[in-house]
Amino acid sequence: MILAPFVAALFVIALPPQIGVLPVRAMAMVGALVALAANCYILAGFDRDGAELQFVDTQEWATQVGLEWNVGVDGIAIWLVLLTTVLFTLAIIATILRPPSREPQFLMLLLMGETALLGLFTANNLVLFYVFWEAMLIPFAFMIGIWGNEDRREALMRFVVYTMVGSLVMLVAVVGTAFVARDVTGQFTYEIQALRAVDFTETQSTLLFAGFALAFAIKLPLWPFHGWLPRAYGAAPLLVTALLAAVMSKAAVYGLLRVGVPVFPEGADNFTIPLLTLAVIGIVYGSVVAWRQDSMRMLIGYSSLAHLGFIVLGIMAFDVIGGQGAVLQMVNHGIVVAASFAIVAVISRAANREMIDSVSGLSAVAPRMAYVFLLVAMAALAIPGSNAFVGEFFILTGTFRWHVWAASLATIGIVYAAIYMLRLYQDSFMGPLRATGRATDAELTVKDAIYMAPLVLAMLFIAFYPAALVGATEASIKRAVAPAQIAADRPPEDIAEPVVPNPPPAVQPLPGDEPDLTAEDAGAPR
Template sequence: MMNAANFPILSVTTFLPLAGVALICLIPSRHRKAIQWTAFLTTVVTFLVSLQLYFRFDLTTWEMQFVEDASWIPQFAIRYQMGIDGISLLLVLLTTFLSAVSVLSTWSAVTERVKAYMASLLLLETGMIGVFCALDFILFYVFWEVMLIPMYFIIGIWGGPRRIYAAVKFFIYTMSGSVLMLVAILVLYFMYHEATGTYSFYILDYHKLGLPANVQIWLFLAFAVAFAIKVPMFPFHTWLPDAHVEAPTAGSVILAGVLLKMGTYGFLRFCLPIFPQASVVFVPLILALSLIGIIYGALVSLAQDDVKKLVAYSSVSHLGYCMLGMFALNVDGIKGSLIQMINHGLSTGALFLIVGILYERRHTRLISEYGGLMKVMPIFAFLFLLVAFSSMGVPGTNGFVGELLILIGAFQASLKFGLAATIGLILGAVYLLWTVKRVTYGPITKPENEVLKDMTVREYAYMLPVLVFIFWIGLYPKPFLRTMDASVAHLLESVHAKQAAQVLEQKPAWFQNLLAKADIQQLTKGQGR
């Protein structure tokens, strides 16, 4: 049955966690262990099912695979369409992997209202997988918004002291971006109807649609704001430190690991292919904002005395790299950006896990409360160092592969931006190593720290798999990189082809001007020439 060609593997992956929610609801609240095991096993099974996607993935084509298509709301041409390509494959796998890790990581951290907590986590997983698999605009939007609810409750109920503020801010920030996207989707929908005479919400239909450049600009902005808030790009990042710091460990892992990737995924899936000209017009702006994000995030990280806040701001910096690589608009940049999304999920996720391990022992996140942990928790200290290496991109770890590719892409696009981005790398090494030093090296300054226990079996169980992937991608990235080759090549091809095609057509004068401007920018950046 598993191998049957028409087995709806994406739907199964997406809705298995929902089945887990139903199962959990049947277990009485007092059986905490049973609830935790059910949740964990659900995520593990989901991960195993999703692995099938990797093994059965056809590397030679950019077309959507494992496609499912069913009628949902025929009156609006809204369909239940799922499918993945090289861009979404790894993100789906990352989601299922990190969900399992985060469920396991949270067993001892959350002891109250475990049932609701686990149900929220599983619901969140369904939403996240759905976002990456949906090929229908409305289906995508539904998953995109549904996900807010469990995350809101995870932050708001099980979070830290300022959890309510953080949860409400998270919800309203993300929603204000996405409602504008909804209007833009509707505008696209009716424009598509005008152009072709049929109604469709199928995302790939819109990839073929050549829109006039002035319309593209507005629609691009509406989509970009939604995604930029999610990424988050400077200056839309202010919700992120609040949400990350207040969320419980598992929430932070998912938030950093997967939720932020939805923004970058959105740019790749929607903004670049649907609005190629507008994307080119906005390249300088986005590159500049990414750069500000990289350096600003790193500088603010340097100044933090709360280790969780430090990791949160480092996300702003790392996601800046993803955006930089993507909007370099060349193969290396986009591949680097994609693999960096995975890397960031793994290494920042691992950093949050590390912070969680510390927090569970001492219930403080202030760096000054620690110091000298090497003596009492040697293995922990070693793992912390490895994860920090991965996050700063030391060769041999996954971070290196991603950042190298992004920088190659960035240098091809613009020397200035490439050079400036390397400053971020240095700063990254500074704040991470400095933190590791302050937490694990030196003498033990606080007597409470002398009795800390090293890692438990459960903690190994969720840290080691993450480390395996960190080094696997770092030492032999080919199995990961090759999955995206065909899709990235096709994406760039179609983006550039559409730009060229639009130039050839006879358009009004203002339109020509706009394009000419765009083209100059493209030439000065040496777009793949």
């Protein structure tokens, strides 16, 4: 089931580049659309109240050493998978509409990136997770290195070095987890679900969590591990920057929620305060720096740093509402950031190198654009009624219950978001008309509308009906954060799920033949 998008994406890669651009485009679109269609099919058949992985697919790979192909989605992963397929489909459309040089290669790399991310979001095996984590780096590095601007070499170097360091720490943690787990349970496995059941001692849990957390913090990036971000975001082609911010950063938060917190609850608990602190610093820092940027691209880039801080906050609060908010916000942020970058791409046609002060008063000549931009800006600064408001509200509610200080400080970020987003809007759309290029170029064309419209519609949909997403995440979130809540010594009535002494892996149902979980037993002890 999940394999379908991968196979389709692989097909496109195999296409020889000599046969002209049209079949390549067609293949790329087919690849992306098949992925999207498969995704919709899964979404249609998804059991919204189930906490377990669904649509599990396993294949032997190297069973002797615990490697296997094991994928599936739960209430958290499904939304990220959806986000990935939608955004990459739009990215491919955008690429086709405004083709870069050497388009086939670019499309190929896009599809490889999509494959890696889909694999990452669905992986239920730590090694598989690691494999896709690394594989994701390669296409993005190539896209920066080949299509980036003149600073690309140094940007690429930083990007690769930073992420490689994180990856290797993570690899050590992956292998370490399996061996420690074997010493505890006698079973050698990399399966994430099985590892959840393992009782690590506090030290083990802390050290292993630290390994994973470092890798995630670098990829996220969390302050102070964001050193690669300005350069990479600045040097990459705008589309790639958008994908980096919209999807790749989600990979890291997702890892935190999928691997970090559920498998190492004690470790996660020990790291709550440091991670919350870093997240809050990230929020404030990102917002302040975003405010002072002169380039639109970097403004959005830094604002994304702040928004990711919020998501981390939601996860590390170990609260069901906070976690739900975090998942919702992952999706929101993905859409909003992608839309923001798309807007930057449009405006910068009239601007000088995406500089904010090179344009103003565009609303006179580009009314449609002004409307869309205002809508996106409202979402970005989480004004009540927008989609991001729901997410941030959930996160702050969840956090406030346990860490008042963090929630209070984080609201600074919301204030600043208003300042920098409105500054961007004011500077570029209000005031006397002035532009470096032809100002009318900044108007939304049909081409732009094709890829912008789905994003805006998705934003509106979530704004009006967030329960569509939130409801389906509840069971999974409960399951993910409950162990950490126990580790954090929360009062029993606040623990999302009663203490679940997971049955030993031997008696767990085999993937595929577990009974459909219904609402009654999703929250009950098994």
